[in-house]
Amino acid sequence: MNRPGCTPALCLLALLCAVAAGGCLSGERAGGEDIRPVSVEIEKGDIGPFYETAAAMDDRVVFTFVPTGANVSAYLVTYEVKREGSTVAAADGKYYDGVSASHPIVIAAGRSPGELVSIAISIKTPDGEVVYESASSVG
Template sequence: MIPSGRFMGSGRKQTCMNCPGRIPILCLLALLCAVATGGCLSGERAGGEDIRPVRVEIDKGDIGPFYETAAAMDDRVVFTFVPTGANVSAYLVTYEVKREGSTVAAADGKRYEGISASHPIVIATGRSPGEVVSIAISIKTPDGEVVYESASSVG
């Protein structure tokens, strides 16, 4: 049986004072764990590419009656047109969506009902990684008054 607190074969009691090399190793190990944990908790993925949609505010300055966001993923793009007022309204929407210059979706005076900040106009289209997708849009009241026009692209 080995007596408690003794190191076999040395005949001396083992303490940290007798092992000066152990403290720097423990400090380095703690530092390595902190750095590794920090990397695991960051929002970035390995490779530096983030797959979450990115919100892009297209209109700068005075926000006007609508603001536009675009979420670009590898397989699709989602354009969202959000009214800034508190009212729920109907709108007539004319738009053309192009992928690499070719029209893939279009509407002329399409009626959208019940549009509000919590239920915006959403136009989505598929895409291949890296493709440029653009949209030209005109939003009118049911009386024909233009309240928002925009042309934007993501790629």
């Protein structure tokens, strides 16, 4: 995508739209229930060290946090997932090893059709440096 006027963020948006239009973010793929997204190579830049996707199905929501760099790293993750305002999953400094673009951080929660599911997350290096924070919801 080396078109004039195509910023990294705009290129990422176009790529995510193309993937979503192809059904790759539905959470199900031919041959099984693999909920991991397709591997994407993105240079670290304007979008930060991670980008986030959410896939909402009738019975669950899958939040995926994908590092934008090419390195494989370990992270400490603190999160709280709420369904209709009640906490359904939480972790404080959960250790994730081997995180990369092809093996992102994936957090799933069950839900009934139409329920609002939200997540607040903080991702840190093992040394305690915050590299990503986010709060989002799917309804």
